[in-house]
Every structure is written in structure tokens, then in C-alpha cells.
Amino acid sequence: MRRLRIAIDIDDVxxxxxxxxxxxxxxxxxTRLSVDDYSEHWSEMWHVDSEEAERRAHVFHDSGAIKGYAHIGGAEEALRNMSQVHHLMVATSRRLQVQSDTLLWIEEHFPGIFASSAVYFSGLWDTVHEGSHKLTKTELITQINADVLIDDQLKHCLAVSESGRNAILFGDYTWNRADSLSDRVVRCHSWSEVEVEIERIANS
Structure with missing residues (x-):
């Protein structure tokens, strides 16, 4: 069995x-949003202009709401099992504005599984300032030399697969449904399914 470098998204994974x-x-x-209404393009979801969406984004990120998020069932046990064999990393598109809250949340819900040095932020949704830059998820995965990406966003999984890496599309959400997937992308509906797929990849 190969020891894999596995990059794992945070939100909805x-x-x-x-x-x-x-x-x-x-x-x-x-608002009267439901889970099925969610989109990562917040201005479209809220039906507001980009300026108002950005204002709301700052309010949300400053609120500390993410510190109260529950974790997805089965994730901790699966990650502990996987960490005995594989190198686990977090690869997120969250803004650096919530980096501190994110690291605290990870340590609270997944203590001892991820080193703080193994949590990577792509900066995809950050405002670019002098000396900063954004990375696509695929660029980040390449930079940290991950063998596998586990993500709920179909576009990230497909892009990573096109770079020759394996991807696990997590969950069955309105935003990630597809009639077909590429050969290197496998959908897993639960963390128990993820464990099975990781073992298959490691033994292939």
C-alpha cells in the first residue's frame, strides 16, 4: 500500500x-435560504450586487460563526484511521480573514490529526494586495504535492483529475451533481466510503 498525500477541503467536507x-x-x-439554495457565488445567491455581497461577506467572516459549525459525521474516525497510514493535509479556499478561527475549529474537532503547518489557504476569494496572490485549488494541490483531493466542488475535482491526480467528490449536494465523472474522480457519499476509496487508490 502506498502512503498517499491527501488534501482535504473543509466546507461541506x-x-x-x-x-x-x-x-x-x-x-x-x-433571507429565506435553504441548503439547496446555496451557491459559492454569494451575490447571485442573495440577488445583490457585488459590493453588497462583499460587505455581507465581511460581516459574516467577522462574526465568528464558523467557530460554531458542527463537523460532518464519521469524519473524525475516518481521518484518524487514515492518518495511521497516510499524510493528511487541509486545502481550503477560505479567506485568510478566518485563518485563526479555522485553525481553532480544526484543533477542536480533529485534535492531533492535522498539524497547523499542514493547513493551506489558496486565497481564492481574498482581495489581492501587493505581495499577495491567489491560487486555484489545482495550483495549490500541485504546490503541496498532494496525490488525492477530497472536495465537494465538482470543478475542483475535475481540474485536479486533469492534472493527473485522483479526486474524491464528497457528498451529494445540489451544487455538485453531475451525469458523469472522469475516470480519476469518484463520488463518495460518506466518510466510510472515502476510507474504502482511499484504500483502493493506495493499492492501485
Missing amino acids: LAENTIGFVAFSNERWG
């Missing part, structure tokens, strides 16, 4: 992001 985000939005701005 480890953390119940959409449930928490929708609840916050409905309470704070009086």
Missing part, C-alpha cells in the same frame, strides 16, 4: 458549512 451559513444569513439579513 469536514464542516457543516452550508447549514451554518444559511442559518446565519436568514437570521442576520432576513
Whole structure:
């Protein structure tokens, strides 16, 4: 069995992001969003312009709401099992604005599984300042030399697979449904299924 370098997304893979985000939005701005309404393009989801969406994004990220997110069932046990054999990393598109809250959340819900030095932020949704830059998820995965990506976003999984790496598309969400997947992308509906797929990849 090969020892794999596995990169794992946070939102809706480890953390119940959409449930928490929708609840916050409905309470704070009086929206009537459901989980199925969620989109990573917040201006479209809220039906507001980009300036208002950015203002709300800052309010949300400053609120500390993500610290209260639940973790997805089965994740901790599966990750502990996998960490006995494989090198686990976190690869997220979350803004650096919530880096501190994110690291605290990871240590609370997955203590001892991820080193803080193995949590990587792509900066995809950050504002670019002098000396900073954004990475696509595929560029980040390449940079950290991951063999496998576990992510809920179909576009990231497909892009990673095109670079010759394996990807696990996690969950069955409205935003990641597809009629077919490429050869290197496998959908897993639960963390127990992820464990089985990781073992298959490691033995292939």
C-alpha cells in the first residue's frame, strides 16, 4: 500500500458549512435560504450586487460563526484511521480573514490529526494586495504535492483529475451533481466510503 498525500477541503467536507451559513444569513439579513439554495457565488445567491455581497461577506467572516459549525459525521474516525497510514493535509479556499478561527475549529474537532503547518489557504476569494496572490485549488494541490483531493466542488475535482491526480467528490449536494465523472474522480457519499476509496487508490 502506498502512503498517499491527501488534501482535504473543509466546507461541506469536514464542516457543516452550508447549514451554518444559511442559518446565519436568514437570521442576520432576513433571507429565506435553504441548503439547496446555496451557491459559492454569494451575490447571485442573495440577488445583490457585488459590493453588497462583499460587505455581507465581511460581516459574516467577522462574526465568528464558523467557530460554531458542527463537523460532518464519521469524519473524525475516518481521518484518524487514515492518518495511521497516510499524510493528511487541509486545502481550503477560505479567506485568510478566518485563518485563526479555522485553525481553532480544526484543533477542536480533529485534535492531533492535522498539524497547523499542514493547513493551506489558496486565497481564492481574498482581495489581492501587493505581495499577495491567489491560487486555484489545482495550483495549490500541485504546490503541496498532494496525490488525492477530497472536495465537494465538482470543478475542483475535475481540474485536479486533469492534472493527473485522483479526486474524491464528497457528498451529494445540489451544487455538485453531475451525469458523469472522469475516470480519476469518484463520488463518495460518506466518510466510510472515502476510507474504502482511499484504500483502493493506495493499492492501485
